[in-house]
Amino acid sequence: MPVIDGTDLRIYVNGNPIGHATSCTLDLSKEIRETVSKDNVGNWAEKEGGQKSATLQFEGFVTNDATLNSVTVNTAEDLFDAFDSDSLIAFAFSDKVSTNVEYTGNSIMSALSFGAPVNENATHSGSLEVTGPVNKVTIP
Amino acid sequence: MSVAAGSALYHAVKDNTDIWTAINGSFYPNVLPEYVTYPAVVWGQLTDDIETTKDGPIENGKLFQIDIYAADYTTAQNIASLLKNKMMWLTLDVPSLGLCRISYGDQGDATPVEGKELLHIIQDYRVRVKAPA
Numbered sequence: 001m002p003v004i005d006g007t008d009l010r011i012y013v014n015g016n017p018i019g020h021a022t023s024c025t026l027d028l029s030k031e032i033r034e035t036v037s038k039d040n041v042g043n044w045a046e047k048e049g050g051q052k053s054a055t056l057q058f059e060g061f062v063t064n065d066a067t068l069n070s071v072t073v074n075t076a077e078d079l080f081d082a083f084d085s086d087s088l089i090a091f092a093f094s095d096k097v098s099t100n101v102e103y104t105g106n107s108i109m110s111a112l113s114f115g116a117p118v119n120e121n122a123t124h125s126g127s128l129e130v131t132g133p134v135n136k137v138t139i140p
Numbered sequence: 141m142s143v144a145a146g147s148a149l150y151h152a153v154k155d156n157t158d159i160w161t162a163i164n165g166s167f168y169p170n171v172l173p174e175y176v177t178y179p180a181v182v183w184g185q186l187t188d189d190i191e192t193t194k195d196g197p198i199e200n201g202k203l204f205q206i207d208i209y210a211a212d213y214t215t216a217q218n219i220a221s222l223l224k225n226k227m228m229w230l231t232l233d234v235p236s237l238g239l240c241r242i243s244y245g246d247q248g249d250a251t252p253v254e255g256k257e258l259l260h261i262i263q264d265y266r267v268r269v270k271a272p273a
Contacts, residue, residue, distance in 0.1 A: 020193040061193060061198060069196065119241075120200060
């Protein structure tokens with residue numbers, strides 16, 4: 001089975017991919033706590049897993065086109081609306097290939113940035129903080 | 141598409157009486173014709189600045205080079221100044237292309253043309269189509 005092309009893995013916000021995205025990441029982390037007891041008298045620390053959390057980050061070019069390659073996408077305006085909203089944002093980190101696995105859940109957009117350099121394409125970047133679990137789902 | 145984007149340069153030069161008079165209409169795409177009166181100016185595309193996204197490639201403008209040929213350095217410099225002053229930062233509506241912006245990039249002296257005793261100045265410009273027609 002070939003390695004998945006990063007081009008195909010995308011962040012879907014409320015069901016649609018972010019338009020003209022150039023990069024996206026899903027960061028998962030887990031707090032680790034050290035367990036010390038009177039029965040643990042050795043020199044080696046013992047640890048247990050604690051709370052898990054996740055963050056998604058994205059970068060791309062600003063577009064006002066709501067449809068790219070016949071696919072409905074999130075525009076810069078949609079991203080702002082998602083940021084401005086108090087509602088939870090459904091996300092998917094997926095290549096949308098049947099039988100592959102995607103990661104889904106709910107999130108809050110914690111950061112959104114627009115960049116506009118002279119004589120270059122305008123860019124955006126942002127972060128989604130996951131609230132609740134990240135679900136591993138097989139794509140139907 | 142490159143010729144189309146280059147037509148922005150053509151219109152910018154053609155529509156400026158001072159420049160057009162200074163070069164006596166000798167403004168050519170890509171190649172300097174063998175039998176031509178000097179001074180003469182040639183424009184050609186250097187690169188197509190493309191950025192890749194998850195939705196496919198998008199344009200970030202096209203880079204063009206303008207070559208100025210003249211029998212003496214003063215004439216070549218004068219034409220270079222006229223071109224630079226006109227296209228330093230120019231927004232214009234080009235027929236069948238749309239709203240374009242031309243911006244000046246750089247200028248340098250090139251090696252004189254061997255056998256023709258011609259002075260040669262090179263300039264770089266970027267052309268961006270802001271709103272396609």
